[in-house]
Amino acid sequence: MKKIGIRFLSIILIFVIIFTFVQAFWIKKEVYAALSTTYTQYIKSGISNFPESYQKKLAYLKYLHPNWEFKAYYTGISWDELVSTSAENACMKNTIHKGSLLDPATLCKCGQQGDVGYYDASNIMVRYYLDPRNFLGEAMVFQFLDLSNGDGITRENVLSATRGTYLEQYTDDIMRAASEAKINPLHIVATIFQELGDKTGMPSVISGNVQGYEGYYNFYNYGATDGGDTLGKALQKAISMGWNSPSYALIDGAKKVLANNYISVGQTTKYFYKFDVIGTEILTEDMGSRTYNVNGDNFYGHQYMTNLRDPSSQAGALYDIYADNQILDSKLIFTIPVYNDMPDSVSVPTSLTSSDGELYYINSLKKYGIEFRTGPGSGYASLGNVYKDTVVARIITQGAWSQVKLRAATTFNTSTKQWNYETKTGWVSSEYLAKVGVDNIPDYRGQVDMGTGSSTPPTSVFGKADFKIEDSIIVLTPATIVKNVKDKYSNCVIKKADGTVISDESAFVPTGAIIIIDSKNYNAVKYGDANCDGKLDSADLAVVQKHLLGFSKITDETVFNAADANKDGKLDSADLAVIQKYLLRVSDIGL
Numbered sequence: 001m002k003k004i005g006i007r008f009l010s011i012i013l014i015f016v017i018i019f020t021f022v023q024a025f026w027i028k029k030e031v032y033a034a035l036s037t038t039y040t041q042y043i044k045s046g047i048s049n050f051p052e053s054y055q056k057k058l059a060y061l062k063y064l065h066p067n068w069e070f071k072a073y074y075t076g077i078s079w080d081e082l083v084s085t086s087a088e089n090a091c092m093k094n095t096i097h098k099g100s101l102l103d104p105a106t107l108c109k110c111g112q113q114g115d116v117g118y119y120d121a122s123n124i125m126v127r128y129y130l131d132p133r134n135f136l137g138e139a140m141v142f143q144f145l146d147l148s149n150g151d152g153i154t155r156e157n158v159l160s161a162t163r164g165t166y167l168e169q170y171t172d173d174i175m176r177a178a179s180e181a182k183i184n185p186l187h188i189v190a191t192i193f194q195e196l197g198d199k200t201g202m203p204s205v206i207s208g209n210v211q212g213y214e215g216y217y218n219f220y221n222y223g224a225t226d227g228g229d230t231l232g233k234a235l236q237k238a239i240s241m242g243w244n245s246p247s248y249a250l251i252d253g254a255k256k257v258l259a260n261n262y263i264s265v266g267q268t269t270k271y272f273y274k275f276d277v278i279g280t281e282i283l284t285e286d287m288g289s290r291t292y293n294v295n296g297d298n299f300y301g302h303q304y305m306t307n308l309r310d311p312s313s314q315a316g317a318l319y320d321i322y323a324d325n326q327i328l329d330s331k332l333i334f335t336i337p338v339y340n341d342m343p344d345s346v347s348v349p350t351s352l353t354s355s356d357g358e359l360y361y362i363n364s365l366k367k368y369g370i371e372f373r374t375g376p377g378s379g380y381a382s383l384g385n386v387y388k389d390t391v392v393a394r395i396i397t398q399g400a401w402s403q404v405k406l407r408a409a410t411t412f413n414t415s416t417k418q419w420n421y422e423t424k425t426g427w428v429s430s431e432y433l434a435k436v437g438v439d440n441i442p443d444y445r446g447q448v449d450m451g452t453g454s455s456t457p458p459t460s461v462f463g464k465a466d467f468k469i470e471d472s473i474i475v476l477t478p479a480t481i482v483k484n485v486k487d488k489y490s491n492c493v494i495k496k497a498d499g500t501v502i503s504d505e506s507a508f509v510p511t512g513a514i515i516i517i518d519s520k521n522y523n524a525v526k527y528g529d530a531n532c533d534g535k536l537d538s539a540d541l542a543v544v545q546k547h548l549l550g551f552s553k554i555t556d557e558t559v560f561n562a563a564d565a566n567k568d569g570k571l572d573s574a575d576l577a578v579i580q581k582y583l584l585r586v587s588d589i590g591l
Contacts, residue, residue, distance in 0.1 A: 050336070061147045148263050198317075210231065218249060362390045405423055478527060
């Protein structure tokens with residue numbers, strides 16, 4: 001009976017290996033890139049705890065507004081996984097309003113349409129909006145404002161924000177909704193304005209007199225998914241929610257949609273509403289780190305909207321409200337995500353090149369961009385709005401105005417799978433032009449409070465950090481970082497295999513590293529780290545799988561010893577099982 005059980009388990013394991021291999025080699029590469037099992041996340045406060053590429057912009061904001069506070073939310077997600085098709089670049093997951101002045105490079109070559117006027121965004125456009133560093137300006141940073149806290153926001157602030165609009169009559173309901181839902185009341189205002197518009201006319205979805213849906217109201221457009229009859233979908237949802245009075249719909253919607261569905265599960269910013277890259281709780285710094293299961297905790301799937309520009313549009317609306325109410329200098333908390341292995345930068349896509357002229361981008365606080373006019377002055381007719389960050393080629397300047405050209409998508413060619421476009425020429429105010437590739441942000445890092453500490457992951461990272469010397473090698477557990485080694489051997493030097501010194505104490509020690517202690521060199525063997533990047537994740541599992549299937553044999557002795565996770569001198573399915581259990585957080589890998 002025992003032999004039969006072992007044979008059965010072996011057959012099952014072989015099947016799992018073959019199935020996983022087929023997935024790895026026959027599914028598109030970008031899909032496979034998003035197959036991590038878990039993400040370990042934590043928060044660190046203070047500008048100094050952000051990667052260097054964030055710090056200069058944040059220091060400038062701190063100089064402008066000393067009471068603002070910034071928290072780095074380390075997501076544990078690698079950039080390549082984030083931008084893969086199985087995470088944030090899936091078809092129709094992110095749409096963008098085409099309008100009349102949108103560069104064709106920002107639209108997907110599939111040409112698919114969601115809501116009227118909204119089309120699937122291009123991969124590079126999605127990447128641009130995913131990169132938080134592109135939105136660390138004074139207005140756009142409000143997409144990272146912590147919405148779970150409304151301290152200091154008064155009824156007068158809300159009344160000022162809604163005065164002259166259909167929401168003014170609901171000021172007291174908004175304050176009550178914010179109190180009961182424990183969220184920022186201005187978050188409610190900005191969300192409703194984003195969903196229903198901020199004009200004076202009463203939107204149909206909250207009028208209560210739509211034929212067939214009389215007496216029902218939906219302030220948040222909840223349930224109005226992409227496609228046709230969004231009004232009907234929203235009001236059908238209102239019926240199912242029982243929203244049969246304006247006050248009840250506004251208050252109950254704030255609690256059930258904004259708070260319970262999003263804020264309470266950690267999606268505490270406009271950015272997190274759009275991009276579901278966090279766990280399932282409001283994570284705080286004193287909680288240390290938390291490890292979440294990618295599939296079980298539904299990463300990437302819980303998004304409030306498909307509109308890619310929605311976080312920045314609502315950021316602009318929030319900024320305007322705070323500025324108009326003269327509360328910009330209040331104590332505000334911004335929670336900003338950080339991803340692993342981020343590129344140096346991600347530029348806004350454009351079909352223009354240097355051959356078209358000197359390239360600039362629209363650098364404006366205005367959420368919908370600036371006017372594109374027929375002549376050099378505000379008295380000339382408007383040709384439409386050029387959205388913030390749109391790239392243009394400057395032709396000439398005249399006084400305070402510049403004549404520029406841009407490319408605007410027109411129709412989609414189903415034969416060539418390309419967007420047709422036309423080149424348009426117009427005038428914009430020169431004050432809103434910033435040269436592409438030029439950093440004009442002053443560096444105030446030496447003049448503001450940068451915070452203290454380092455971005456070292458909390459000690460609650462899964463597994464025990466440990467290591468020991470064995471002859472000419474040092475074996476390490478998966479959780480071991482540079483700091484752990486230096487705590488015992490303060491004068492040691494740790495180098496990558498290429499000889500580069502690892503100075504970041506929060507970095508994981510990789511397999512193949514050279515650790516120099518008292519002038520003696522030791523080779524680092526980190527159990528499970530078969531791809532030699534210091535981390536134990538699905539990529540290491542794939543290396544072992546390829547070896548077992550004979551597609552890419554491990555010949556290096558150091559790498560072989562690292563892959564031998566059960567330390568029996570062999571590399572077989574038992575090692576694969578040990579690594580899988582670690583990735584599932586079932587058991588640690590010790591010494």
